[in-house]
Amino acid sequence: MSSVASELSMLRERLIEYSRALFLIDAESLLLMAEKLRLIRTRKNTVYIAGNGGSCANAAHLTLHLREVNFRAVDLTADSACLTAIANDYSYAEVFSRLFEFQAVFGDALIVISGSSRSPNILSVLQKAESLQRDISILGLLGSRGGEALQYCQSAVVLEMTEYGPVEVAHDACIHLLKELLP
Numbered sequence: 001m002s003s004v005a006s007e008l009s010m011l012r013e014r015l016i017e018y019s020r021a022l023f024l025i026d027a028e029s030l031l032l033m034a035e036k037l038r039l040i041r042t043r044k045n046t047v048y049i050a051g052n053g054g055s056c057a058n059a060a061h062l063t064l065h066l067r068e069v070n071f072r073a074v075d076l077t078a079d080s081a082c083l084t085a086i087a088n089d090y091s092y093a094e095v096f097s098r099l100f101e102f103q104a105v106f107g108d109a110l111i112v113i114s115g116s117s118r119s120p121n122i123l124s125v126l127q128k129a130e131s132l133q134r135d136i137s138i139l140g141l142l143g144s145r146g147g148e149a150l151q152y153c154q155s156a157v158v159l160e161m162t163e164y165g166p167v168e169v170a171h172d173a174c175i176h177l178l179k180e181l182l183p
Helices: 003-023 027-042 054-068 080-089 090-103 122-133 147-153 164-181
Strands: 046-053 070-076 107-114 139-143 156-159
Touching: 003 164, 027 046, 027 054, 027 107, 027 139, 027 156, 027 164, 046 054, 046 090, 046 122, 054 070, 054 107, 054 164, 080 090, 107 122, 122 139, 122 147, 139 147, 139 164, 147 156
Parallel strands: 046 070, 046 107, 107 139, 139 156
Antiparallel strands: none
16 A cells, blocks of 8 residues: 555544544533523623643633623633743642632633543642632533543533544534534
């Protein structure tokens, strides 16, 4: 088999895997998340969003789309000065939880986006949101069967897959679908 034929075969197999990720999105879970977000918007509360790596890019993407449909939305990954100061002075595990703790008020929401669903900084912000006793809505776009993060989420779209690429593509699709559900 030639190199081009081999690469084409590999690409076709990978495209099938990426397509499969889209079919694993649970529409009911996504609709429930949209309903919770509508309530947050009606109350004029803020949605805070966190993620690492590719999920960080998806956090920025979700923040943009929520703002386009009149949400108060904060990307916890966006302030590099604060993130690096917290990572340096405390720990990387606390970068989101410290930012969230000082900004979130009663009735706000937290959305975590995570392919592994077990990153220490994601688990830390989830634990913080739960412990603040501020009636925080905790939502997630999660891979890896929800991992440790799922236990903190009141609503989550959970993918059974563990491979980051297809999970991140499915999360990106969820972001676009949320925007369509939240005009």
